[in-house]
Amino acid sequence: MSRLEKDDNFGDWYLDIVERAGLSDKRYPIKGMNVWTPYGWKAMSNIDRFIRQELDATQHDEVCFPLMIPETEFKKEKDHIKGFDSEVYWVTHAGLNELDVRLVLRPTSETAMYPMFALWVRSHQDLPLKVYQIVNVFRYETKQTRAFMRVREIHFFESHTCHATEEDAQGQIDEDAEMLSRIAGKLCLPYFLSVRTEWDKFPGAHYTVGIDTVMPNGKTLQIGSMHHYRTNFSEPYEITYEDENSEHRHVHQTTYGMSERLLGAVIGAHSDDKGLIMPPDIAPFQVVIIPIFSKDNSAVVLEAARLLAADLSGQGIRAKLDDRDARPGSKYYDWEIRGVPLRLEIGGRDIEKNVVAFARRDTGEKGQIERGSVGEGVRLILGMISSSLMERARASQESKLQDVASLDGIPEGRVVRFGWCGCEECGHRFEDTQDMKILGTPYPAEKGYSGKCIVCGKEAAQPVLAARTM
Amino acid sequence: MSRLEKDDNFGDWYLDIVERAGLSDKRYPIKGMNVWTPYGWKAMSNIDRFIRQELDATQHDEVCFPLMIPETEFKKEKDHIKGFDSEVYWVTHAGLNELDVRLVLRPTSETAMYPMFALWVRSHQDLPLKVYQIVNVFRYETKQTRAFMRVREIHFFESHTCHATEEDAQGQIDEDAEMLSRIAGKLCLPYFLSVRTEWDKFPGAHYTVGIDTVMPNGKTLQIGSMHHYRTNFSEPYEITYEDENSEHRHVHQTTYGMSERLLGAVIGAHSDDKGLIMPPDIAPFQVVIIPIFSKDNSAVVLEAARLLAADLSGQGIRAKLDDRDARPGSKYYDWEIRGVPLRLEIGGRDIEKNVVAFARRDTGEKGQIERGSVGEGVRLILGMISSSLMERARASQESKLQDVASLDGIPEGRVVRFGWCGCEECGHRFEDTQDMKILGTPYPAEKGYSGKCIVCGKEAAQPVLAARTM
Numbered sequence: 019m020s021r022l023e024k025d026d027n028f029g030d031w032y033l034d035i036v037e038r039a040g041l042s043d044k045r046y047p048i049k050g051m052n053v054w055t056p057y058g059w060k061a062m063s064n065i066d067r068f069i070r071q072e073l074d075a076t077q078h079d080e081v082c083f084p085l086m087i088p089e090t091e092f093k094k095e096k097d098h099i100k101g102f103d104s105e106v107y108w109v110t111h112a113g114l115n116e117l118d119v120r121l122v123l124r125p126t127s128e129t130a131m132y133p134m135f136a137l138w139v140r141s142h143q144d145l146p147l148k149v150y151q152i153v154n155v156f157r158y159e160t161k162q163t164r165a166f167m168r169v170r171e172i173h174f175f176e177s178h179t180c181h182a183t184e185e186d187a188q189g190q191i192d193e194d195a196e197m198l199s200r201i202a203g204k205l206c207l208p209y210f211l212s213v214r215t216e217w218d219k220f221p222g223a224h225y226t227v228g229i230d231t232v233m234p235n236g237k238t239l240q241i242g243s244m245h246h247y248r249t250n251f252s253e254p255y256e257i258t259y260e261d262e263n264s265e266h267r268h269v270h271q272t273t274y275g276m277s278e279r280l281l282g283a284v285i286g287a288h289s290d291d292k293g294l295i296m297p298p299d300i301a302p303f304q305v306v307i308i309p310i311f312s313k314d315n316s317a318v319v320l321e322a323a324r325l326l327a328a329d330l331s332g333q334g335i336r337a338k339l340d341d342r343d344a345r346p347g348s349k350y351y352d353w354e355i356r357g358v359p360l361r362l363e364i365g366g367r368d369i370e371k372n373v374v375a376f377a378r379r380d381t382g383e384k385g386q387i388e389r390g391s392v393g394e395g396v397r398l399i400l401g402m403i404s405s406s407l408m409e410r411a412r413a414s415q416e417s418k419l420q421d422v423a424s425l426d427g428i429p430e431g432r433v434v435r436f437g438w439c440g441c442e443e444c445g446h447r448f449e450d451t452q453d454m455k456i457l458g459t460p461y462p463a464e465k466g467y468s469g470k471c472i473v474c475g476k477e478a479a480q481p482v483l484a485a486r487t488m
Numbered sequence: 489m490s491r492l493e494k495d496d497n498f499g500d501w502y503l504d505i506v507e508r509a510g511l512s513d514k515r516y517p518i519k520g521m522n523v524w525t526p527y528g529w530k531a532m533s534n535i536d537r538f539i540r541q542e543l544d545a546t547q548h549d550e551v552c553f554p555l556m557i558p559e560t561e562f563k564k565e566k567d568h569i570k571g572f573d574s575e576v577y578w579v580t581h582a583g584l585n586e587l588d589v590r591l592v593l594r595p596t597s598e599t600a601m602y603p604m605f606a607l608w609v610r611s612h613q614d615l616p617l618k619v620y621q622i623v624n625v626f627r628y629e630t631k632q633t634r635a636f637m638r639v640r641e642i643h644f645f646e647s648h649t650c651h652a653t654e655e656d657a658q659g660q661i662d663e664d665a666e667m668l669s670r671i672a673g674k675l676c677l678p679y680f681l682s683v684r685t686e687w688d689k690f691p692g693a694h695y696t697v698g699i700d701t702v703m704p705n706g707k708t709l710q711i712g713s714m715h716h717y718r719t720n721f722s723e724p725y726e727i728t729y730e731d732e733n734s735e736h737r738h739v740h741q742t743t744y745g746m747s748e749r750l751l752g753a754v755i756g757a758h759s760d761d762k763g764l765i766m767p768p769d770i771a772p773f774q775v776v777i778i779p780i781f782s783k784d785n786s787a788v789v790l791e792a793a794r795l796l797a798a799d800l801s802g803q804g805i806r807a808k809l810d811d812r813d814a815r816p817g818s819k820y821y822d823w824e825i826r827g828v829p830l831r832l833e834i835g836g837r838d839i840e841k842n843v844v845a846f847a848r849r850d851t852g853e854k855g856q857i858e859r860g861s862v863g864e865g866v867r868l869i870l871g872m873i874s875s876s877l878m879e880r881a882r883a884s885q886e887s888k889l890q891d892v893a894s895l896d897g898i899p900e901g902r903v904v905r906f907g908w909c910g911c912e913e914c915g916h917r918f919e920d921t922q923d924m925k926i927l928g929t930p931y932p933a934e935k936g937y938s939g940k941c942i943v944c945g946k947e948a949a950q951p952v953l954a955a956r957t958m
Contacts, residue, residue, distance in 0.1 A: 045607055046600075047558050048591070053604055056549035056619070063550070079526035080533070084641050085555075085593075085624065086577075088517050107556075108581040109593070112628035113574040121518070123555075123579070130516075134523055137515055149526070154555065158582035171554050 028235035028286070033165065035285055039294045039356045042165045050163035050170035057356065058281070060302035062173060065280055066152055068204050068299070069175050072197040078148040078177050083130045085153075086121040092129045094254040101221025102126075105158045123156040128222070128273070131178055132255035139269060141260045142182055146190070147269075150177035166282030167239060167488055174277035180257060180269040187246055187270035191227065194244045194274040195461075198229065201276075204299040205284050206407035207231055208415045209241065212458030212483055215445055224248040227461045229276065230485075232415045233286045236431030238457065238485040241283050242276030287411045288380075294357030295380050297407055298400040303338035305330060305396055306358045308349050310365030322369050326362065326392065333393040335400075354379060359403045360396060362387075380406055419483075425472060428452055433485040437469030437478030444473035448484065457483040498705035498756070499634070505755055506635045509764045509826045520633035520640035527826065528751070530772035532643060535750055536622055538674045538769070539645050542667040548618040548647055553600045555623075556591040562599045564724045571691025572596075575628045593626040598692070598743070601648055602725035609739060611730045612652055616660070617739075620647035636752030637709060637958055644747035650727060650739040657716055657740035661697065664714045664744040665931075668699065671746075674769040675754050676877035677701055678885045679711065682928030682953055685915055694718040697931045699746065700955075702885045703756045706901030708927065708955040711753050712746030757881045758850075764827030765850050767877055768870040773808035775800060775866055776828040778819050780835030792839050796832065796862065803863040805870075824849060829873045830866060832857075850876055889953075895942060898922055903955040907939030907948030914943035918954065927953040 036042050041058035054062065070080070086109060093099045102125050109121040124130055131149070139147055152175045159170050177194075181187040195211065202209055209231045219226035223245040230238040249268040252258070258266045288295040298304050307330075309316075309323035323339055330337035338358070340349050346363070353361060363375040373386040376395075380403050387395035420432045425448075428434055438444060438456070445456055459480040469478045506512055511528035524532065540550070556579060563569045572595050579591040594600055601619070609617055622645045629640050647664075651657040665681065672679055679701045689696035693715040700708040719738040722728070728736045758765040768774050777800075779786075779793040793809055800807035808828070810819050816833070823831060833845040843856040846865075850873050857865035890902045895918075898904055908914060908926070915926055929950040939948045 043604060043607075045604065046554055047561055047603060048554060048556060051554035051556065053554065054552035056551055059550055059552050080529055081526055082524035082529050082624075082643070084516055084518060084521035084523065085626075086518060086521065086641075091517055104583040106583065107579050107591075109577050110580045111578040113576065113630070121577075133517060134513060134515065137513075154552075156555075160583070171556075173552070 028233060028237075029164070032167075032282075032286060035289050035294055035355075036165045039285075041281075041285070041294075044165060048170070050159055050168070052165055052169060052171075054173075057302055061284075061296065061300050062278060062281055064300040064302070065201075065205065066175070068201050069152065069276070072201055073150045073175070073177060076148070076193055076197065078150045078179075080151065081149045082151050082153065083124075083127050083134075085124055087124055087127075087130045089120045089122060091133055092122045094129065095222045095251055096254075098128065098222040098251075105160075107156050107158055124153075125155055125157050126273075126275070127151065127153075127155075127176055127178070128251055132251055132257060135178075135180060135269075136255055136257045139180055139257055139259050142262060145180060145182045145259055145269065146186060147180040148177065148190075149179075150175055164282075164488075166278045166285070169278070172277050174275055176273060176275040179272045180252070181271070182259065182261070182267070182269070184246075184248060184270045187248070187272050190272045191244050191246055191274075194272070195227075197274075198242075198276075201280075203408070204297065205280060206297040206404055206411055207241075207280070207283055207287060208408070208412045210457075210483065211461040213461050213463075214243075214458045215442075215456050217442065217445075218455070218458070220245045222247065222250050224250060228457060230457055230483075231283045231287065232418045232433055232485075233283075233488060234414065236418050236433065236486070237488045238433060239279060239283055239286065239488040241279045242274070244274045245272060247271040247273070287414070288407050289357070293355030295407065296357035296359055298359045298404050301336065301357065301359055303336050303353075303356075303358050304400055305335060305337040305360045305362055306349075306353045307337060307339045307362045307364065308346050309339075309341060310346055310363050310368075312366055315366045318369065319365060323364050326364060326374065326389075330393060330396060335393065335396055350377075360399055362392075362396075378403060380410075422472070425451070428454070433457075433483055435481050435483050436472040437467075438480070438482045439471035439474055439476040439478055440480070441474075444471055447473050452484070453486070454484045455487050457485060498703060498707075502637075502752075502756060503635065505759050505764055505825075509755075511751075511755070511764075512635045514635060518640070520629055520638070522635055522639060524643075527772055531754075531766065531770050532748060532751055534770040534772070535671075535675065536645070538671050539622065539746070542671055543620045543645070543647060546618070546663055546667065548620045548649075550621065551619045552621050552623065553594075553597050553604075555594055557594055557597075557600045559590045559592060561603055562592045564599065565692045565721055566724075567720075568598065568692040575630075577626050577628055594623075595625055595627050596743075596745070597621070597623075597625075597646055597648070598721055602721055602727060605648075605650060605739075606725055606727045609650055609727055609729050612732060615650060615652045615729055615739065616656060617650040618647065618660075619649075620645055634752075634958075636748045636755070639748070642747050644745055646743060646745040649742045650722070651741070652729065652731070652737070652739065654716075654718060654740045657718070657742050660742045661714050661716055661744075664742070665697075667744075668712075668746075671750075673878070674767065675750060676767040676874055676881055677711075677750070677753055677757060678878070678882045680927075680953065681931040683931050683933075684713075684928045685926050686912065687915075688925070688928070690715045692717065692720050694720060698927060700927055700953075701753045701757065702888045702903055702955075703753075703958060704884065706888050706903065706956070707958045708903060709749060709753055709756065709958040711749045712744070714744045715742060717741040717743070757884070758877050759827070763825030765877065766827035766829055768829045768874050771806065771827065771829055773806050773826075773828050774870055775805060775807040775830045775832055776819075776823045777807060777809045777832045777834065778816050779809075779811060780816055780833050780838075782836055785836045788839065789835060793834050796834055796844065796859075800863060800866060805863065805866055820847075830869055832862075832866075848873060850880075892942070895921070898924075903927075903953055905951050905953050906942040907937075908950070908952045909941035909944055909946040909948055910950070911944075914941055917943050922954070923956070924954045925957050927955060 043053040107123040214226040227244045229242040252268040257269050309319045327337045327339040359379050361377045372389045377384045422434045471478045513523040577593040684696040697714045699712040722738040779789045797807045797809040829849045831847045842859045847854045892904045941948045
């Protein structure tokens with residue numbers, strides 16, 4: 019199979035990597051619903067683990083709400099249902115009966131959770147209420163599907179919070195942004211935050227902050243979002259609390275969510291023509307150990323390789339011993355495709371010299387580690403790989419960003435930055451003529467910006483980013 | 489609220505505990521689909537963790553298959569569809585369109601997985617194939633629902649394996665039984681294994697082993713099952729492998745699954761009139777710390793309580809500090825309902841004497857632990873609580889088992905054991921006249937048994953158990 023060049027045709031290259039690395043199987047008999055294979059699921063579970071750690075550490079409680087939502091609850095917030103009407107799955111029959119009330123498979127869980135929040139929140143002492151769940155959601159995607167990036171069953175987390183005041187809710191969005199920075203650090207993934215336009219915000223939101231990352235082809239991929247709802251949902255769902263003065267007030271709400279697109283973004287950002295490069299923190303196997311046999315020493319070498327694997331595992335490093343009956347070269351090839359960040363080799367001469375040979379997946383750099391301090395050595399190199407992946411991805415993102423001042427000659431394959439007066443007319447004019455999407459204004463807002471609207475030339479209070487999207 | 493006596497009316501008592509302990513919220517607007525609240529979900533996640541450990545340690549790979557199954561795939565195995573036809577949810581519409589092929593929400597995942605297994609298994613080198621997933625499944629239950637025991641969205645694990653031979657598949661069932669013994673140990677839950685009758689086995693199975701536990705009212709609760717499929721599914725789904733002689737053969741398959749009924753069983757087995765008693769291994773909080781304030785010492789006591797909590801947490805013990813502004817007695821009451829296995833109290837005099845006071849939830853026993861070795865002390869007591877819960881539950885189960893020799897005077901509220909010739913006619917006669925269910929013959933089979941069929945008096949090769957079921 020000939021390799022597809024990453025910069026040549028990103029879409030095909032991406033799907034080829036997903037398939038050859040064994041991250042997902044798209045042959046399931048429903049389009050856009052793929053099977054999570056063991057390797058892909060391990061990587062996703064490692065991502066989930068970091069998400070759980072962050073949410074737990076910030077006093078969010080994990081819950082699990084039912085998958086199905088009665089049509090009657092689903093339709094209570096009018097913008098929300100308008101936004102989702104064309105993309106939900108409907109359960110209409112159970113057993114041999116037609117249901118009295120049709121059920122929606124959750125496309126997101128506002129309308130499942132908020133009738134319960136109305137029961138759970140009574141007084142200001144119940145606030146803030148902070149919960150999250152890690153579940154799959156369902157959207158009847160009509161565009162072409164693509165593993166992890168655009169699927170119909172989506173693995174994601176959603177956190178939902180209720181607060182006494184708008185300011186408290188705003189504080190939550192800032193906490194979300196801090197969590198994001200730590201989670202993205204584990205994935206070596208740069209990103210930027212944009213306050214979405216009015217016509218692009220989440221159905222029912224007061225405002226939406228989109229989390230975007232740039233793919234090597236210059237298109238952006240939205241990996242998640244944070245929403246401030248004010249009282250837009252608490253009013254129809256009647257979520258109120260009694261304040262210190264015994265007055266009943268509606269809570270202010272926020273949500274925050276990111277999906278399996280995080281894994282898609284990692285694949286896009288950190289792979290090369292040899293295959294995937296897994297960031298060490300989420301790699302199912304951080305280290306692969308290849309025994310190098312020569313004549314008559316296979317028992318000794320295999321034993322040394324096993325001890326090495328046990329030694330590393332004992333130190334909390336995810337190590338895989340590849341003791342298959344195959345040539346080392348073909349093993350290298352397999353694990354390079356799958357993106358194991360560090361390869362260790364051990365042969366007769368290494369045993370004699372009390373060393374282990376290594377090869378970095380990201381740079382190809384080779385060297386030796388003292389066998390006696392192999393755990394520390396591996397940890398050090400994995401840390402270097404993480405830093406180097408992050409640096410490389412940041413440089414790539416920056417190289418794709420470009421300031422533009424006029425509508426003539428907007429470059430291809432770039433995320434562009436320009437002034438916008440903020441009016442819908444100019445916004446739509448830009449999007450329609452350029453076939454690009456306005457991602458929004460920077461979050462937090464840029465201080466001291468001064469510029470002109472790229473469409474009408476009026477004063478622009480903030481710059482915006484715009485791009486083609488995946 | 490008056491407490492319901494456990495032995496009085498088990499059903500009401502059970503629901504009362506579930507509600508007061510905050511394990512589940514049944515006010516969700518679809519009957520039989522309850523909300524997993526933080527406390528219940530933490531307990532279930534701890535159970536899932538042990539399940540994952542066991543399956544990982546026996547080389548099962550975790551996967552995640554799509555929720556929906558096309559009707560065409562679902563109907564390939566004829567007994568299977570007959571068994572599930574009346575209890576599945578149907579998705580018929582997506583967005584504004586009617587679907588060409590209706591989709592089933594998985595009631596279990598054989599028919600989702602096996603079309604993919606047919607692609608994954610090629611040669612004998614691909615065998616055994618062992619995968620599992622921890623997901624929710626959906627069954628349109630028409631009987632009265634009951635939290636964790638009979639619900640319409642069911643949290644469960646399912647492992648699916650493919651083997652070259654019937655014997656290898658049999659070996660898997662034995663491995664499953666070993667895992668079960670370790671998992672049930674963590675839950676302090678006794679159980680027995682019965683080979684189900686022909687008319688009660690899983691739709692499509694060669695044979696089914698049911699896993700049953702006895703509730704305090706003498707009814708049994710099935711908490712899971714293991715199935716040997718032989719080639720019953722691999723034939724319609726065409727899952728074949730090439731053996732060493734290049735011949736194509738159908739794989740032999742097994743499955744194994746247990747559900748959130750494990751948590752229901754724990755509640756039933758280990759609670760008393762004060763509330764729940766959580767087995768220490770799955771308790772969300774293993775220890776609750778109550779600071780005992782007297783005049784002017786609250787800052788000192790609170791600081792000591794915080795240090796104690798941090799000390800225990802640092803040693804991997806799940807400790808909760810209850811620093812609410814409330815009387816100790818009311819805190820005791822709350823945590824007794826929720827079943828925290830060990831309560832620690834720390835007050836001014838304890839600090840002076842360098843001790844911590846404790847009270848066991850299971851026996852009420854009180855005493856002191858040296859503050860300097862509090863971690864070891866707590867671990868020791870938690871271990872004693874586990875042993876004691878298991879012993880108590882075993883004694884309760886044994887007291888409910890009774891050998892019977894004739895159809896006259898079958899006792900109420902008992903699991904009965906008797907000889908059965910094995911013919912369907914006698915089996916049905918027993919079940920219909922006694923309004924009980926035959927659970928099946930012992931697994932593994934009892935050696936050297938000799939007895940007569942309780943119905944027809946003919947020679948019985950094996951005894952059977954029968955009971956009323958939850």
